[in-house]
Amino acid sequence: MPKFEFERGKMVPVPSHSIVPERDVNSAPVLEALHLGIDFGGLKAVDDFNLTIGRTEIAGLIGPNGAGKTTVFNLLTKVYAPTRGTILLNGHDTSGKTVHQVNRMGIARTFQNIRLFDTMTVEENVKVGLHNTKAYSTLSGILRTPSYWKREREAHERALELLSLFDMQDLANHQAGSLPYGAQRRLEIVRALATNPSLLLLDEPAAGMNPSETADLMENIVKIRDTFNIAIMLIEHDMNLVMNICEGICVLNFGRVIAKGTAEEIQNNEAVIEAYLGKQKEA
Amino acid sequence: MAVMKFLRDKRTRRDLLTYALVIAVFAVVYVMQANHMIPRMIAGQLVPICAYVVMALSLNLVVGVAGDLSLGHAGFMSVGAYTGIVAAMGLSEVIPDDGLRLIVAMAVGAASAALAGFLVGIPVLRLSGDYLAIVTLAFGEIIKEIVTCLIVGVDERGLHVLFNLTGSLSVSDLNLAEGGIAIIKGAQGASGVSVISTFAAGFLLVMVTLVVVLNLVRSRTGRAIMAVRDNRIAAESVGISTTRYRMIAFVVSAALAGAAGALFGNGFSQLSATKFDFNTSILILVFVVLGGLGNMRGSMVAAIALTILPEALRQFSDYRMLVYAVVLILVMIISNNDTLKSAAHRVASRFASRRKEVGADA
Numbered sequence: 001m002p003k004f005e006f007e008r009g010k011m012v013p014v015p016s017h018s019i020v021p022e023r024d025v026n027s028a029p030v031l032e033a034l035h036l037g038i039d040f041g042g043l044k045a046v047d048d049f050n051l052t053i054g055r056t057e058i059a060g061l062i063g064p065n066g067a068g069k070t071t072v073f074n075l076l077t078k079v080y081a082p083t084r085g086t087i088l089l090n091g092h093d094t095s096g097k098t099v100h101q102v103n104r105m106g107i108a109r110t111f112q113n114i115r116l117f118d119t120m121t122v123e124e125n126v127k128v129g130l131h132n133t134k135a136y137s138t139l140s141g142i143l144r145t146p147s148y149w150k151r152e153r154e155a156h157e158r159a160l161e162l163l164s165l166f167d168m169q170d171l172a173n174h175q176a177g178s179l180p181y182g183a184q185r186r187l188e189i190v191r192a193l194a195t196n197p198s199l200l201l202l203d204e205p206a207a208g209m210n211p212s213e214t215a216d217l218m219e220n221i222v223k224i225r226d227t228f229n230i231a232i233m234l235i236e237h238d239m240n241l242v243m244n245i246c247e248g249i250c251v252l253n254f255g256r257v258i259a260k261g262t263a264e265e266i267q268n269n270e271a272v273i274e275a276y277l278g279k280q281k282e283a
Numbered sequence: 284m285a286v287m288k289f290l291r292d293k294r295t296r297r298d299l300l301t302y303a304l305v306i307a308v309f310a311v312v313y314v315m316q317a318n319h320m321i322p323r324m325i326a327g328q329l330v331p332i333c334a335y336v337v338m339a340l341s342l343n344l345v346v347g348v349a350g351d352l353s354l355g356h357a358g359f360m361s362v363g364a365y366t367g368i369v370a371a372m373g374l375s376e377v378i379p380d381d382g383l384r385l386i387v388a389m390a391v392g393a394a395s396a397a398l399a400g401f402l403v404g405i406p407v408l409r410l411s412g413d414y415l416a417i418v419t420l421a422f423g424e425i426i427k428e429i430v431t432c433l434i435v436g437v438d439e440r441g442l443h444v445l446f447n448l449t450g451s452l453s454v455s456d457l458n459l460a461e462g463g464i465a466i467i468k469g470a471q472g473a474s475g476v477s478v479i480s481t482f483a484a485g486f487l488l489v490m491v492t493l494v495v496v497l498n499l500v501r502s503r504t505g506r507a508i509m510a511v512r513d514n515r516i517a518a519e520s521v522g523i524s525t526t527r528y529r530m531i532a533f534v535v536s537a538a539l540a541g542a543a544g545a546l547f548g549n550g551f552s553q554l555s556a557t558k559f560d561f562n563t564s565i566l567i568l569v570f571v572v573l574g575g576l577g578n579m580r581g582s583m584v585a586a587i588a589l590t591i592l593p594e595a596l597r598q599f600s601d602y603r604m605l606v607y608a609v610v611l612i613l614v615m616i617i618s619n620n621d622t623l624k625s626a627a628h629r630v631a632s633r634f635a636s637r638r639k640e641v642g643a644d645a
Contacts, residue, residue, distance in 0.1 A: 077520060103522035115517035117510045128510040131503060132522045138531060141502025142495055148502065155503075195521050 024054025333485025355423025367545025396541020438463025
């Protein structure tokens with residue numbers, strides 16, 4: 001099994017068995033999942049999950065309801081400890097790490113059912129995301145030392161900068177829980193970006209959005225990738241979105257990968273068509 | 284310029300107003316006290332009121348800001364009270380100045396209570412919700428029982444501590460040298476304590492507590508604590524260790540309660556461990572809930588009002604607690620009444636808009 005020592009800037013080729021976009025082939029993958037699996041009692045919720053994500057790839061994870069897509073996200077972010085397999089994030093093994101530790105290692109996510117800090121303002125939500133990048137000690141916060149003022153000012157400016165990505169800077173002082181649905185989804189993405197990730201996981205970002213909002217979202221996802229130069233992996237049921245912006249698509253059914261490839265390959269894959277539409281009866 | 288920007292922040296202005304209000308109340312009461320204008324009944328309550336205000340503020344940090352229901356807060360007050368008393372009595376020759384000795388006693392009380400909070404927090408903060416409430420309740424009772432078993436004395440050879448587990452030991456078992464004094468006498472509690480707590484010291488502690496709590500809440504740490512309260516899973520996902528930040532809130536709260544305990548303990552010549560029982564924990568929780576979760580000004584008002592009220596109602600003798608209960612229920616009904624709330628809101632917004640107009644003219 002090839003294992004990569006990741007160093008920023010150092011070119012390490014991605015393994016030959018994986019598919020990543022042309023431009024990422026010469027840099028180390030941001031994420032590698034090897035034979036990942038988890039059992040819930042006797043049920044193999046996810047089994048033998050292998051995936052490589054390129055440094056600036058937009059990857060899609062699709063599959064019918066209950067296929068185990070969110071479970072994969074929960075495994076990658078350590079909400080669940082995998083029963084089997086290894087996860088390499090930027091070349092580092094994440095086994096034994098907790099959720100907040102893997103976030104610091106470079107993985108951030110949003111949630112299928114929005115999880116904001118409802119009683120706090122929009123700006124504060126983003127500042128919580130900046131917790132580890134704009135750090136100062138508890139004591140210096142209580143005593144308001146110069147480092148408190150400096151870091152707080154930086155956090156304030158950075159928060160507004162990140163919010164302006166989605167034209168949300170005017171909402172900075174609104175309570176997060178009172179925002180409209182679409183804005184809450186966008187705020188979740190901004191908060192995740194604030195943690196300075198190298199891989200962003202989006203769990204159904206277009207859920208509950210109308211076609212024009214979804215079109216905006218598609219543009220924004222590509223914009224985020226280009227601005228931050230990061231990899232993005234998304235779970236989505238909107239096939240239009242997935243087929244248009246995802247460079248690599250992984251299809252999951254009953255906890256197993258049934259197909260991997262580009263949008264075109266997936267659309268013509270027998271196993272995928274069967275999983276989604278059912279087997280055609282012989283006449 | 285920087286100052287202007289600083290003042291433009293709504294929260295900063297609110298905090299400064301809180302400080303100003305506390306200072307104003309202190310000044311008025313202090314002058315009244317100097318001129319003997321305060322009824323004796325309440326004058327004797329000034330130090331306990333300060334201690335309870337600090338207790339309410341510190342519990343609000345755990346219950347209101349961190350969202351963890353703790354039912355054993357009086358336990359930390361107890362730890363602070365007895366370590367504070369021992370420190371003050373033991374150091375009476377080293378530090379002859381009463382004020383300085385009280386400050387040292389409060390620091391000792393805070394440190395011991397913080398340590399107790401940390402030790403209690405290790406198992407307790409693995410739990411949440413009802414379990415956390417039950418276990419903190421138990422810890423409050425355990426601390427009370429431990430203090431009941433303690434016999435402590437001091438002489439020129441130093442500190443003597445006995446742990447009276449069987450109930451058969453007494454002060455004479457300390458074998459104190461001549462001139463030594465017993466400070467804590469088991470179930471009897473502490474007695475013969477020289478009263479060194481003053482209203483001014485209480486005010487200082489309230490101010491320190493306010494600065495610590497308000498600055499903490501407005502800092503990165505405070506945001507992390509509130510994030511954990513609002514959504515634990517999301518907080519973890521953005522790189523915040525929930526255990527660490529709940530622990531910080533718990534320990535800071537315990538430390539402040541310890542300082543309040545030292546202030547309280549050194550304000551009475553006699554203090555029994557049963558003073559810090561479950562009822563006291565609940566009383567402090569009532570201050571917090573009545574004043575509003577996360578509302579520091581409310582906590583202070585509730586602590587002051589509910590400490591004075593039973594004293595003021597003394598003339599009703601037997602019906603005192605009945606009236607107290609009725610007042611509590613009325614406050615809860617009134618503060619949750621939508622009609623009254625919207626009326627208050629209308630008045631407030633009218634004031635706000637008028638102020639804006641004035642501001643625009645100026």
